[in-house]
Amino acid sequence: MNIDIQKVCILGAGTLGTRVALQAALSGFQVRIYDLSEELLERSKQTMQKLLGALRKEGRFTEIEDEVLWSRLLFTTDPATAVKDADLINESVTEDVGIKQEVWKRFGALAPEKTLFTTNTSYLLPSMFAEHSGRPERFCALHFHDVFTARVVDIMPHPGTDPGLIAPLERFGEALEQVPVLVKKENSGYLFNTMLLALIGAAGKLLTKEVASVEDIDKSWMVNFHMPQGPFGILDAIGLDTAYHVTKARKDTASQQFAALLKTYVDAGKLGKKSGEGFYRYK
Amino acid sequence: MNIDIQKVCILGAGTLGTRVALQAALSGFQVRIYDLSEELLERSKQTMQKLLGALRKEGRFTEIEDEVLWSRLLFTTDPATAVKDADLINESVTEDVGIKQEVWKRFGALAPEKTLFTTNTSYLLPSMFAEHSGRPERFCALHFHDVFTARVVDIMPHPGTDPGLIAPLERFGEALEQVPVLVKKENSGYLFNTMLLALIGAAGKLLTKEVASVEDIDKSWMVNFHMPQGPFGILDAIGLDTAYHVTKARKDTASQQFAALLKTYVDAGKLGKKSGEGFYRYK
CATH class of the missing domain: 3.40.50.720 (NAD(P)-binding Rossmann-like Domain)
Structure with missing residues (x-):
């Protein structure tokens, strides 16, 4: 063509x-x-x-x-x-x-x-x-x-x-x-967001099941991969309101439990970086 | 104490x-x-x-x-x-x-x-x-x-x-x-491996469902996160034999399909970096 x-x-x-x-x-x-x-x-x-x-x-x-x-x-x-x-x-x-x-x-x-x-x-x-x-x-x-x-x-x-x-x-x-x-076939979230959501879902499950703290989950990712942010830091950057809507739309039990946790942040006005506080506090 | x-x-x-x-x-x-x-x-x-x-x-x-x-x-x-x-x-x-x-x-x-x-x-x-x-x-x-x-x-x-x-x-x-x-409660794979497996599982599913190529899936992750490796590059470093055993042990359909794909590499002697070839070739 x-x-x-x-x-x-x-x-x-x-x-x-x-x-x-x-x-x-x-x-x-x-x-x-x-x-x-x-x-x-x-x-x-x-x-x-x-x-x-x-x-x-x-x-x-x-x-x-x-x-x-x-x-x-x-x-x-x-x-x-x-x-x-x-x-x-x-x-x-x-x-x-x-x-x-x-x-x-x-x-x-x-x-x-x-x-x-x-x-x-x-x-x-x-x-x-x-x-x-x-x-x-x-x-x-x-x-x-x-x-x-x-x-x-x-x-x-x-x-x-x-x-x-x-x-x-x-x-x-x-x-x-x-x-x-x-992306050879239609796939909601393309490639990157599909993988990012899987990572975030796993992190959310570790948190809601009280396996570890926000900080320790993030540290595991950041320190081993030499990255500036872990999954919860990434969520704070995305915005917890957006994260809530995306997570809520996934119908499995783990996602629903994580969505319920995200809702407590959103309801408290903790939307992440843009509001000054989410999983972490920002100046 | x-x-x-x-x-x-x-x-x-x-x-x-x-x-x-x-x-x-x-x-x-x-x-x-x-x-x-x-x-x-x-x-x-x-x-x-x-x-x-x-x-x-x-x-x-x-x-x-x-x-x-x-x-x-x-x-x-x-x-x-x-x-x-x-x-x-x-x-x-x-x-x-x-x-x-x-x-x-x-x-x-x-x-x-x-x-x-x-x-x-x-x-x-x-x-x-x-x-x-x-x-x-x-x-x-x-x-x-x-x-x-x-x-x-x-x-x-x-x-x-x-x-x-x-x-x-x-x-x-x-x-x-x-x-x-x-890790406050016993969890197989601790924190990092739990998250890494979720990422790799999502990448494996994109590949077995023929949504994208190995290279494009890896590129999505590497370029957006400025990382030296994507999920398949990481698997090559881990070793595809180990990856096969870990994936095979997970009982969901997507993992079983990805395990079957990994087996074709293992059977062909493509074990990743250590054998000189896996998803990628190494010198």
């Missing part, structure tokens, strides 16, 4: 959409980023400025002039402007099946014929909205982690995806300084 | 016993190391020399004079000599319930009254041999990982262990430059 990606449309200017848009612009792509209000777009722009400052402090992307960078980014609340001439759409809207279906129905109808459709969903599956886009064969999951530190991008086709999309999406991921991995 | 540990007896001069003995000597303890034959003891001594060379290349333990170090180590095939005046026994014999029971029956009867009994078992439980030692209340698991790189030591009492043993064992672990963690 002769696919040349140069112009990118990002749907949803939240945490992940903002990061993907910034990296795409840093990598030289023309980027249009869409959200529902000017306020949301303004916030996204401010986040980009902060991110860029932090990255440049680390010595990254210092060679790119501000004027050039910002000229590659267009923020818009107008759907037609957003998808105009787009080679690829990457959708990062709210993690809700109904909302994503509506969005793909709308933007699928508006997009030029050449556009590739990709979703950045974290736990849903591309087959849930592929048909709604009107072009299931050109629809695929393209899932980023945090773009700048965790640089894996999952490429996950649904059964109706044209296999010819894989190679251009891999090249696009590499152009965005990511390491592409292929 | 007023326990002063100065003299240590190591039962079993295999991989782990050798390392614990060497670290104990490096930490200033008087160490007697026992095994069944002079040949096994000679091999242990050679392993220590190699280890020491590698550690000193890294700049570690360079301040300890060889003469002083070796004067702290006594290699013996005589049980009475091995336990003479020992403050603590750490047992690392073959991972077999019957053998460990025999060993504890024999050495429990020989040891001085003051001796603490500890087992370095990887997957068995201290309650399986505590009674055989004749002093279950002075019996506890004290489990090392690889001593020099993975520096966690698990302290795991069985229900009959005197709680007064915990603090002296923690101090002993720290004296051996380990990070002690308390």
Whole structure:
């Protein structure tokens, strides 16, 4: 398939959409980023400025002039402007099946014929909205982690995806300084989150069964693997509210018991790093 | 409890016993190391020399004079000599319930009254041999990982262990430059291996269900967590024969399917790093 990606449309200017848009612009792509209000777009722009400052402090992307960078980014609340001439759409809207279906129905109808459709969903599956886009064969999951530190991008086709999309999406991921991995069959949570949840589930079970303390469980992982965080430190970074919802959705007894424990933290306002306290206290 | 540990007896001069003995000597303890034959003891001594060379290349333990170090180590095939005046026994014999029971029956009867009994078992439980030692209340698991790189030591009492043993064992672990963690209830695999097996189980399931390749599953973990190895790289280091036995012992369907896959590697002589090939090839 002769696919040349140069112009990118990002749907949803939240945490992940903002990061993907910034990296795409840093990598030289023309980027249009869409959200529902000017306020949301303004916030996204401010986040980009902060991110860029932090990255440049680390010595990254210092060679790119501000004027050039910002000229590659267009923020818009107008759907037609957003998808105009787009080679690829990457959708990062709210993690809700109904909302994503509506969005793909709308933007699928508006997009030029050449556009590739990709979703950045974290736990849903591309087959849930592929048909709604009107072009299931050109629809695929393209899932980023945090773009700048965790640089894996999952490429996950649904059964109706044209296999010819894989190679251009891999090249696009590499152009965005990511390491592409292929998820050959639809799998909620892709590869990394599937493994991370297994680790966290085992840690949660050790805790709820009172086998060991939060600190000792984390230490076992951190010291043996020379890692800066153990499973509970990771949960504090993810947010215990998110962790609660994900754990609650798993139906086995151990997950339900761990979800009940996580709920006591959430109910007490201990949401992890972002609230200043979770399993650990933060300053 | 007023326990002063100065003299240590190591039962079993295999991989782990050798390392614990060497670290104990490096930490200033008087160490007697026992095994069944002079040949096994000679091999242990050679392993220590190699280890020491590698550690000193890294700049570690360079301040300890060889003469002083070796004067702290006594290699013996005589049980009475091995336990003479020992403050603590750490047992690392073959991972077999019957053998460990025999060993504890024999050495429990020989040891001085003051001796603490500890087992370095990887997957068995201290309650399986505590009674055989004749002093279950002075019996506890004290489990090392690889001593020099993975520096966690698990302290795991069985229900009959005197709680007064915990603090002296923690101090002993720290004296051996380990990070002690308390496993409050008997749990096969302690903390680290329980979590590692969950991670490996999830990775194995992704592979047997053909969701992704070995390389892509590993990459997801390595790139996002900035780790030098993913689950299959770790398995190659552990040895696929060991991995097969541990996985085979787990009775769920996913483990059985992964065990069947591991068996094809073992049957083909691909045991991981030690044989030059496993999931990956090694030079």
